[in-house]
Amino acid sequence: MSEAEHHNAHRWAGVLGWVSAGLGVLQVAAPDTVVRVIGAGDRPWARRVVRLIGLRELFHAAVLLGSRRPAPLVWTRVAGDAMDLALLGRLMAEREDGGRRRLAASTAAVTGITFADIVTAVRGGHEPGLPPHRLTNLRAAITVNRPRREVYRFWRDIENLPRFMIHLESVEPIAGGYSHWRAKGPAHKSVEWDAEIIEDQTEQLIAWRSVEGATVRNRGSVRFTDAPGGRGTEVRVDIDYDPPAGKVGLAFARLLGEHPQQQVCDDLRRFKQVMETGEVARSEGSPEGTRARRQLFQRPAQPVR
Known part of the structure; x- marks a missing residue:
């Protein structure tokens, strides 16, 4: 892998850090809006879970934006993505109304972000030749x-x-x-x-x-x-x-x-x-x-x- 690709991986990791920051602020400040947009319904626990996820995203943002070489640290986001996909899968199994379409769209979006996270983490973490x-x-x-x-x-x-x-x-x-x-x-x-x-x-x-x-x-x-x-x-x-x-x-x-x-x-x-x-x-x-x-x-x- 070329030096330019390593630089690009770290640059993309910084972009993902800002994505985490934006999501975290939204999820903490307006959890009801997020619950409605993703199609989670009126479950009483959904609002609390969204806020916790928002705090986790703010943590990711602090880790990525505070590092000089953030790409390998994107693995922390990958772990969070896995939790989000598992939660969305549970909601999909429980819902049978029109909310399933929004849940499906949310699942597709999180899957795409997960793919970007994995590619960035792999490219930034694999630097052969030097320990x-x-x-x-x-x-x-x-x-x-x-x-x-x-x-x-x-x-x-x-x-x-x-x-x-x-x-x-x-x-x-x-x-x-x-x-x-x-x-x-x-x-x-x-x-x-x-x-x-x-x-x-x-x-x-x-x-x-x-x-x-x-x-x-x-x-x-x-x-x-x-x-x-x-x-x-x-x-x-x-x-x-x-x-x-x-x-x-x-x-x-x-x-x-x-x-x-x-x-x-x-x-x-x-x-x-x-x-x-x-x-x-x-x-x-x-x-x-x-x-x-x-x-x-x-x-x-x-x-x-």
């Missing part, structure tokens, strides 16, 4: 004062990446959309892996993932959109990766001031400099950027000799 419980997610964005076509083309030429990603030593294109990456690893050792481009929408999106068995397992995407007011291009990066040293290595990186999140933000700032000025501006006292251990050797600026 979800070990993933570290990085997100960053920046506005570059250059046209979107130019920004996209520069990034799409992956050999340009080491120019602003200082942890990369090289990126070599391979036939078929694959590439070989070499990066600076712990203890001054290099780390290498292969990756593939899995989605390439001209001037809009580039998505990639590491191949099976890679030393550094990762996937991600970079999106390009026009900035408001003709101010250039908004670049948004979203990366999931499995830290080679796990949580211990991540904690140690924080102590050194080299947390991956900070690295990504710094990379984007350097990317902006390269696109707008043609080079990365670095001070003489800290030529390798903002790494914490380099700050120990900083000194006041001096005239160039």
Whole structure:
């Protein structure tokens, strides 16, 4: 499944969250109207049940709209859909008047929603290649004062990446959309892996993932959109990766001031400099950027000799 499909699944999960919110408000505020519309008749318990279902829908809305990756959480809605279908089946068995038509229509509607819930949950939950419980997610964005076509083309030429990603030593294109990456690893050792481009929408999106068995397992995407007011291009990066040293290595990186999140933000700032000025501006006292251990050797600026 492509990265774009995963993004679509999470987007649809957000839509379903708003659907739950709307249904929940209606069922809690106007249960009599809901009972009449679905054809439940004048059963005294129907009004109370509808209100309880409304509270459940509000819970679903809070869960889905409050999550950054809501698609797998849609399974909570699927469980609720099963309860609703069972309740509608019981009402259908009890009614013999004209209300059966409205119950049948309600059952068909809930069945369609259930299908949408299941598809969204499956697509959002099946993300092969990386164990979800070990993933570290990085997100960053920046506005570059250059046209979107130019920004996209520069990034799409992956050999340009080491120019602003200082942890990369090289990126070599391979036939078929694959590439070989070499990066600076712990203890001054290099780390290498292969990756593939899995989605390439001209001037809009580039998505990639590491191949099976890679030393550094990762996937991600970079999106390009026009900035408001003709101010250039908004670049948004979203990366999931499995830290080679796990949580211990991540904690140690924080102590050194080299947390991956900070690295990504710094990379984007350097990317902006390269696109707008043609080079990365670095001070003489800290030529390798903002790494914490380099700050120990900083000194006041001096005239160039």
